[in-house]
Amino acid sequence: MPDDKVFIFDTTLRDGEQSPGASLSIPQKLEIAQQLATLGVDIIEAGFPVSSPAQFEATRLVAEQVQGPVITGLARAKDVDIEAAGKALAPAANKRIHTFIATSPIHMKHKLNKPPAEVVKMAVAAVQCARQFVDDVEFSPEDAGRSEVPFLIEILAAVIEAGATTLNIPDTVGYMLPYEYGQLIATLKRDVPGIDRCVISTHCHNDLGVAVANSLAGVQNGARQVECAVNGLGERAGNAALEEIVMAIHTRANFFTDGGSGGLTMNINTKEIYRTSQLVSQLTGFVIQPNKAIVGANAFAHESGIHVDGILKERSTYEIMTPETIGLGGSRMVLGRHTGRHGFADRCRQLGYKLKDAELEQAYARFLEIADKKKEVFDEDVAAIINDEVRVVSQVYELKYLHVASGTGTLPTASVRIRIAGQERQAAACGDGPVDAAYEAIREATGLSPKLENYSIRAVTGGKEAMGEATVRIIDAGRTFIGRGASTDIIEASAKAYVDAINRMTAAQETNGPGPKAEL
Numbered sequence: 028m029p030d031d032k033v034f035i036f037d038t039t040l041r042d043g044e045q046s047p048g049a050s051l052s053i054p055q056k057l058e059i060a061q062q063l064a065t066l067g068v069d070i071i072e073a074g075f076p077v078s079s080p081a082q083f084e085a086t087r088l089v090a091e092q093v094q095g096p097v098i099t100g101l102a103r104a105k106d107v108d109i110e111a112a113g114k115a116l117a118p119a120a121n122k123r124i125h126t127f128i129a130t131s132p133i134h135m136k137h138k139l140n141k142p143p144a145e146v147v148k149m150a151v152a153a154v155q156c157a158r159q160f161v162d163d164v165e166f167s168p169e170d171a172g173r174s175e176v177p178f179l180i181e182i183l184a185a186v187i188e189a190g191a192t193t194l195n196i197p198d199t200v201g202y203m204l205p206y207e208y209g210q211l212i213a214t215l216k217r218d219v220p221g222i223d224r225c226v227i228s229t230h231c232h233n234d235l236g237v238a239v240a241n242s243l244a245g246v247q248n249g250a251r252q253v254e255c256a257v258n259g260l261g262e263r264a265g266n267a268a269l270e271e272i273v274m275a276i277h278t279r280a281n282f283f284t285d286g287g288s289g290g291l292t293m294n295i296n297t298k299e300i301y302r303t304s305q306l307v308s309q310l311t312g313f314v315i316q317p318n319k320a321i322v323g324a325n326a327f328a329h330e331s332g333i334h335v336d337g338i339l340k341e342r343s344t345y346e347i348m349t350p351e352t353i354g355l356g357g358s359r360m361v362l363g364r365h366t367g368r369h370g371f372a373d374r375c376r377q378l379g380y381k382l383k384d385a386e387l388e389q390a391y392a393r394f395l396e397i398a399d400k401k402k403e404v405f406d407e408d409v410a411a412i413i414n415d416e417v418r419v420v421s422q423v424y425e426l427k428y429l430h431v432a433s434g435t436g437t438l439p440t441a442s443v444r445i446r447i448a449g450q451e452r453q454a455a456a457c458g459d460g461p462v463d464a465a466y467e468a469i470r471e472a473t474g475l476s477p478k479l480e481n482y483s484i485r486a487v488t489g490g491k492e493a494m495g496e497a498t499v500r501i502i503d504a505g506r507t508f509i510g511r512g513a514s515t516d517i518i519e520a521s522a523k524a525y526v527d528a529i530n531r532m533t534a535a536q537e538t539n540g541p542g543p544k545a546e547l
């Protein structure tokens with residue numbers, strides 16, 4: 028077995044699903060398991076088969092339908108559990124039984140009510156029983172983090188003799204600190220007879236927020252399997268987060284090598300990380316905090332002027348890994364009160380605006396005023412700022428009259444009168460709704476039919492007399508134009524916004540000819 032390969036053991040469907048409120052249906056488990064296989068995890072812990080008929084069936088279906096990874100199921104050190112796991116896993120091409128029993132004084136005395144010698148006997152019997160079903164048996168001394176090391180050495184040596192192939196060292200209650208956990212792994216690797224025939228595994232909980240750090244300390248000291256869950260799901264504060272473990276090893280592979288080999292390897296396709304994280308979040312209903320490492324909405328977002336300037340000059344100034352590596356389209360530059368001139372100018376350029384220095388300065392000053400009032404400034408706001416502050420577009424088309432009839436059971440119809448270069452034209456049309464009818468009538472009157480790409484309306488003032496502001500984005504011959512209109516009547520605001528966008532399109536066609544992606 029190569030010493031530089033780290034096996035990723037995913038327990039989202041077992042320990043992850045033990046999170047209060049995270050329960051998953053059988054089809055949802057299958058969907059996640061298929062995605063975990065696409066991600067490239069080495070082992071999927073599909074469930075705890077004895078615990079309920081649904082757990083059994085989910086494990087059985089994953090074993091039957093998911094190809095690639097080894098499929099495992101959890102079992103207490105009891106024949107009934109191990110037999111259930113053996114049956115549920117039977118259809119899998121590659122299967123493992125994971126059996127466990129607690130080894131800490133506190134668990135043995137209060138929970139199991141058994142002396143240590145009895146616990147060793149049960150562990151050995153469990154591994155022997157599991158070996159009747161599979162060749163691949165994992166043993167976990169539960170609460171290893173609070174167990175006495177000589178007892179751990181004794182029980183691990185005994186289960187190796189009984190046929191265990193993977194030894195998992197759980198810090199079940201997340202009590203240990205990274206140096207301590209690393210030293211525990213180093214001690215077991217050195218002192219347990221026969222351990223070199225087995226893979227040493229980490230299983231760390233996050234009660235003190237150090238599950239990932241502990242797992243990595245384990246790897247640094249010779250563990251070559253990491254048990255983890257997507258988005259850090261799991262009992263209480265969760266398990267070590269799969270995406271953090273994988274990206275730490277991926278980004279710092281050379282840091283971990285013991286004995287100077289070339290760096291650690293994994294089977295994971297990192298480009299599937301983001302997709303997997305989103306799927307698990309959606310199916311469990313567990314929202315990902317924005318500042319969550321690797322998969323949080325802000326993990327690759329930048330707002331501060333100095334950071335954005337650095338990134339625009341050289342990405343690695345503020346990014347230690349690229350968003351593309353985890354399957355994201357790119358970094359997100361957020362416009363807000365911390366944005367500097369470089370970031371603002373870059374966004375204007377991306378939107379297709381060619382501004383002179385003085386125009387940029389004028390637009391930036393207005394942008395800062397708005398950014399102070401809003402959490403985030405969007406592209407539509409930038410377009411509006413430039414439209415209002417920098418460019419005055421000649422009004423070739425002017426909405427003179429609008430009448431719309433709509434209601435339950437009637438076909439929405441609109442009639443408009445539009446002044447076009449001094450002359451007035453009228454048109455009427457029907458539509459799916461009042462705004463659609465008004466837009467159709469405007470298209471009829473102007474003879475122009477740009478594609479409507481986006482439409483939004485928001486209240487800009489409160490109360491009965493609230494002003495509605497409509498923003499539309501239209502596309503003509505591959506070019507984008509944004510128009511805005513405000514009125515206390517939202518249909519009128521919508522019509523004005525459309526006419527405004529048409530004026531901007533016409534102005535751009537007259538002055539620029541074919542040009543940039545977006546125009547005033």
Ligand SMILES: CC(=O)SCCNC(=O)CCNC(=O)[C@H](O)C(C)(C)COP(=O)(O)OP(=O)(O)OC[C@H]1O[C@@H](n2cnc3c(N)ncnc32)[C@H](O)[C@@H]1OP(=O)(O)O
Nearest residue numbers: 042045075077078079103104105127128129138139169199
């Ligand atoms: C750290 C972990 O994540 S451990 C896994 C936790 N996951 C779960 O508990 C999954 C959901 N659990 C269940 O469905 C149920 O608890 C079952 C089916 C496993 C057991 O249910 P029950 O038989 O009703 O027992 P209950 O859960 O109340 O108590 C657990 C029993 O198992 C015993 N036990 C606990 N761990 C082990 C073990 N590893 N090996 C043998 N016996 C064990 C306890 O001492 C207790 O035994 P007792 O009845 O003689 O006192």
Ligand SMILES: CC(C)C(=O)C(=O)O
Nearest residue numbers: 127167169170197199
């Ligand atoms: C069953 C074991 C591995 C476990 O989940 C734990 O100890 O946390």
Ligand SMILES: [Mg+2]
Nearest residue numbers: 042199230262
């Ligand atoms: Mg656990």
